[in-house]
Amino acid sequence: xxxxxxxxxxxAHFPLLMPDTLSIKELQxxxxxxxxxxxxxxxxxxxxxxxxxxTFIHSxxxxxxxxxxxxxxLAAAAYFKWNAAAQWTVSSVEIKLIxxxxxxxxxxxxxxxxxxxxxxxxLHHTLVWSExxxxxxxxxxxxxxxxxxxxxxxxxxLCIGFFGVLATTGYCTFLAIGTGTKLGxxxxxxxxxxNTIFPLVLAGVLTLSGRKFAAGTALLAFLWLLDFCSLSRIxxxxxxxxxxxxxxxxxxxxxxxxxxxxLAIVAVVLIAVPIPLHVFNLFSDDxxxxxxxxxxxxxxxxxxxxxxxxxxxxxxxxxVAHPLIGIGADNFGFETNAYRASYxxxxxxxxxxxxAESEIPERAHNEYVQIFAELGIVGVAVFxxxxxxxGYTAVRIVRDQRGxxxxxxxxxxxxxxxxxxxxxxxxxxxxxxxxxxxxFVLAVAAKLAFRQxxxxxxxxxxxxxxxxxxxxxxxxxxxxxxIGYCTVRVASVMYATQANYTxxxxxxxxxxxxxxxxxxxNPEAPYFYGMRLFSTGRYSEAVPLLQRSIDIGKARSxxxxxxxxxxxxxxxxxxxERTFTSAVRLYPRSPFVLTRYAALLRASGKNAESVxxxxxxxxxxxxxxxxxxEMLTESPQAAADLAVVCEDYVPLMDLLPQPAMMAVKAERxxxxxxxxxxx
Numbered sequence: 001x002x003x004x005x006x007x008x009x010x011x012a013h014f015p016l017l018m019p020d021t022l023s024i025k026e027l028q029x030x031x032x033x034x035x036x037x038x039x040x041x042x043x044x045x046x047x048x049x050x051x052x053x054x055t056f057i058h059s060x061x062x063x064x065x066x067x068x069x070x071x072x073x074l075a076a077a078a079y080f081k082w083n084a085a086a087q088w089t090v091s092s093v094e095i096k097l098i099x100x101x102x103x104x105x106x107x108x109x110x111x112x113x114x115x116x117x118x119x120x121x122x123l124h125h126t127l128v129w130s131e132x133x134x135x136x137x138x139x140x141x142x143x144x145x146x147x148x149x150x151x152x153x154x155x156x157x158l159c160i161g162f163f164g165v166l167a168t169t170g171y172c173t174f175l176a177i178g179t180g181t182k183l184g185x186x187x188x189x190x191x192x193x194x195n196t197i198f199p200l201v202l203a204g205v206l207t208l209s210g211r212k213f214a215a216g217t218a219l220l221a222f223l224w225l226l227d228f229c230s231l232s233r234i235x236x237x238x239x240x241x242x243x244x245x246x247x248x249x250x251x252x253x254x255x256x257x258x259x260x261x262x263l264a265i266v267a268v269v270l271i272a273v274p275i276p277l278h279v280f281n282l283f284s285d286d287x288x289x290x291x292x293x294x295x296x297x298x299x300x301x302x303x304x305x306x307x308x309x310x311x312x313x314x315x316x317x318x319x320v321a322h323p324l325i326g327i328g329a330d331n332f333g334f335e336t337n338a339y340r341a342s343y344x345x346x347x348x349x350x351x352x353x354x355x356a357e358s359e360i361p362e363r364a365h366n367e368y369v370q371i372f373a374e375l376g377i378v379g380v381a382v383f384x385x386x387x388x389x390x391g392y393t394a395v396r397i398v399r400d401q402r403g404x405x406x407x408x409x410x411x412x413x414x415x416x417x418x419x420x421x422x423x424x425x426x427x428x429x430x431x432x433x434x435x436x437x438x439x440f441v442l443a444v445a446a447k448l449a450f451r452q453x454x455x456x457x458x459x460x461x462x463x464x465x466x467x468x469x470x471x472x473x474x475x476x477x478x479x480x481x482x483i484g485y486c487t488v489r490v491a492s493v494m495y496a497t498q499a500n501y502t503x504x505x506x507x508x509x510x511x512x513x514x515x516x517x518x519x520x521x522n523p524e525a526p527y528f529y530g531m532r533l534f535s536t537g538r539y540s541e542a543v544p545l546l547q548r549s550i551d552i553g554k555a556r557s558x559x560x561x562x563x564x565x566x567x568x569x570x571x572x573x574x575x576x577e578r579t580f581t582s583a584v585r586l587y588p589r590s591p592f593v594l595t596r597y598a599a600l601l602r603a604s605g606k607n608a609e610s611v612x613x614x615x616x617x618x619x620x621x622x623x624x625x626x627x628x629x630e631m632l633t634e635s636p637q638a639a640a641d642l643a644v645v646c647e648d649y650v651p652l653m654d655l656l657p658q659p660a661m662m663a664v665k666a667e668r669x670x671x672x673x674x675x676x677x678x679x
Contacts, residue, residue: 030076031148034138035155037069042159042193042433046166053493055486056522056553057333057362058124062432063131064486070134071479078472090140091450097389098446102133104382108375109329116328117335120521124485125329125374130478132435137471139443149444150204156193156440157201157219163190164222164229171229172277187226189427191235193437194223195417199242199410200441205266206250206259206406217266221273228274234424238417243267249409256406303355308424310340310352311364317343318373326376333362334521337555341585354589354620357557358657363430367422390415390442396449411445492519500528505536523554534562537670539570547579557583557593561663564600569670573604584613591617592660595628602633623650631655635675636665 044065053060090099109126113119142148167187201223205216227235250256250263317339318327327335344353364370372380394415397408418438422428429435492515499511512532515525530545546563560583567575580597587593594617601610617625627649630639636652643649655661668675 031142031151033076034073034142035151037073038152038155038436039159041066041069041436042156043162044433046162053490053497055489055493056524057360058121058330058489059431060486060490063128063482064490066131066135066432066436067127067479067482067486070131070138071476071483073138074134074472074475074479078469078476090137093392094446094450097392098386098442099133099137101382101386101389102129102136105379105386106130106133108379108382112326112328112331112375112379115325116331118328118331118521120485121330121334122328123481127478127482127485128429128432128435130475131432131482132429132439134475134478135436136439136443139440140446143443143447152440153197153200153204153444156197156437157223160190160193160197160226160437161219161222163187164194164224164226167229168222168225168277171225175278187230188232188235189431189434191227191230191232192418192421192425192427192434194226195235195238195242195421196414196434196437196441198223198239199246199413199417200407200444202246202266203406203410206262213262217269220266221269224270225273225277229277234421238421242413242417243270245413246410249406259406306352307355308365310350310355311361312366312369313343313347313350313352314339314361315364315366315369315373319376322376324376324378326372326374326379329374329379331374332364332370333360334553336361337553337586341582344585344588348588351589353587357587357590357593358659360553360556363426365424365426367425367428367430387419390419390445393442393445393449397445400449405448408445408448411441411448414441415445489519489522492516492522492525496522496525496528499532505532508532521552523549523552527554527559530566531562534566539566540572542566543570543572543575555586556659557587557590557657558659558663560593561596561660562666564596565663565667565670568600568603569667573600576600577604589620591621591624592628592655592657594620595625596632596660596664599629599632623648624655627652627655631661631664635668635672637675 041062044062045059047061106126106129109122109129113122113126116122139152142152167190170186198220201216201220205213205220208216224239227239247263247267250259314336315332318332318335321327321339321342340353344350347353364373368380368383371383375382394412397412415438418428418434418441427434429438495511495515495518499508499515502508502511509529512525512529515522516529519525526545527549530542530549533539533542533545543563543566546559546566550559550563560579564576564579564583567573567579577597577600580593580600583590583593584597594613598610598612598614598617601607601613614625614629617628627639627643630642630649631652639649640652643651652661
């Protein structure tokens with residue numbers, strides 16, 4: 001029997017399910033309470049009781065849940081001391097190569113509040129990484145005390161497997177009826193978690209037998225289905241790479257020979273399990289396989305790649321502007337539009353500028369590039385320090401274990417998969433639940449790499465010691481700040497949502513004003529407020545609110561269109577032209593923006609000037625530009641009629657972006673009430 005990676009006892013205790021019944025005494029154990037809190041964080045996104053409050057860029061549900069969980073845990077540790085004789089032990093090497101670089105990263109993020117355009121975003125980044133450090137140290141403590149590894153890894157695996165069940169259900173629904181949730185948007189973020197935890201779960205499952213092995217194999221299947229059903233190309237590729245690596249390790253060491261038959265069984269199950277899902281195709285007219293379409297859709301792949309190229313170009317613009325200190329932690333989404341405009345001014349022929357016209361880019365889709373853009377050379381240097389610590393951890397595991405335990409290689413593989421995914425992922429460390437899984441696996445790897453030896457001096461702090469109390473106090477302060485940050489942001493959204501549901505505008509106005517006062521970086525509050533005023537004909541009052549919304553990040557092409565409509569309908573045609581001058585700087589390859597700008601110039605009697613943007617729009621996409629021009633200058637009906645008889649026009653429902661079409665339609669119906677058009 002394979003020995004436990006954490007001691008001399010056999011690794012026979014790897015429950016795939018928590019015990020059916022837990023005694024009161026068992027429930028009072030710190031590790032059980034910790035696992036309950038850990039599960040609450042991992043499952044926080046399943047709580048979506050309407051109205052669903054969504055904060056701008058930063059997701060508050062998981063962050064708030066994590067802060068409450070860690071605060072309660074730290075308070076319990078300080079009050080009960082979790083056995084006064086316990087030593088909170090971390091090796092000196094681990095302190096220098098993991099704890100200190102994370103601490104330095106936190107401090108540099110906090111310092112960036114001084115120069116960041118959004119000090120709140122920098123504070124947010126500081127608090128998120130503080131949560132990571134607290135979580136890592138707590139997991140390390142539990143791994144040092146008692147047989148807690150099984151409980152922790154089972155908690156993480158079951159939570160992620162639950163999302164695999166949801167993804168599978170959504171996928172089958174999509175196959176059966178052709179509609180349903182957007183699988184990639186909803187579940188791709190959990191793929192990183194599945195890939196990171198998969199190697200450790202596989203290592204544990206291979207030690208099981210009988211019903212436990214069957215249950216473990218089922219759990220592995222749902223981790224795989226989470227990747228498959230989310231339609232994420234990178235997650236599927238990394239999962240396949242992990243499987244190949246696992247086979248290589250098991251067959252490379254004779255010590256793992258007893259696992260080979262079980263690994264073969266797991267491999268067959270993983271290969272076969274997606275096949276039955278496509279029975280649901282029988283209920284649909286579409287017999288295609290979504291994953292096949294996802295991989296073979298050249299247009300979709302090209303669009304995705306071009307978007308990533310644009311984000312890298314914008315990141316480079318930020319790095320060149322502030323190479324040493326960056327633009328400020330977590331400020332990428334807040335500053336994207338400003339640097340997009342400056343990049344576009346010098347690269348008008350870059351076809352990638354056609355991307356993300358009707359979305360709000362929040363992240364760079366490359367964690368390392370985003371760190372460089374936000375925190376400069378200093379931040380990158382600190383992060384490299386952290387990466388070197390992980391590298392040294394890997395060296396220690398490979399050198400010291402030499403094939404003794406499969407779990408060491410599994411932990412390293414999980415870390416490698418996460419870090420590889422971070423080169424193209426929009427999530428990575430930016431989502432707390434993803435970060436928690438990474439730091440859990442890192443804690444396992446550190447435990448294996450830095451086991452106490454006579455050659456090392458452990459850094460032991462007795463519970464109740466002044467250094468222990470100081471560390472706990474700092475952690476609790478960080479948690480309280482995160483709770484306050486999330487509370488303020490979500491309160492602003494709650495007021496704005498309440499105002500949206502308040503029919504009487506005069507009664508809604510104080511609610512909108514409270515939302516704006518609470519969070520000045522919430523663009524949704526002034527946007528909805530401005531749109532309410534716009535819809536009731538109070539155009540001049542709507543203008544500053546819609547402008548403010550654009551200034552703080554909600555700057556899609558349709559947002560510029562609504563603002564220009566409010567300006568022109570309040571008699572400020574010059575203001576409308578200035579608005580679209582700004583829109584053209586941001587979206588110089590948008591047929592809609594260029595055509596809308598040309599129409600505004602023509603409406604002001606500047607016929608000669610209007611030719612330039614209109615010709616450029618036609619050069620980019622003549623059919624789109626022709627239809628937009630007809631819709632803007634004549635009517636939606638005229639544009640629709642021409643699309644039927646002339647191939648130089650596209651149907652209205654093929655216009656891009658679609659939300660901009662609704663913005664144009666809204667203005668025309670106000671100006672020309674008889675021009676009602678149903679799409």
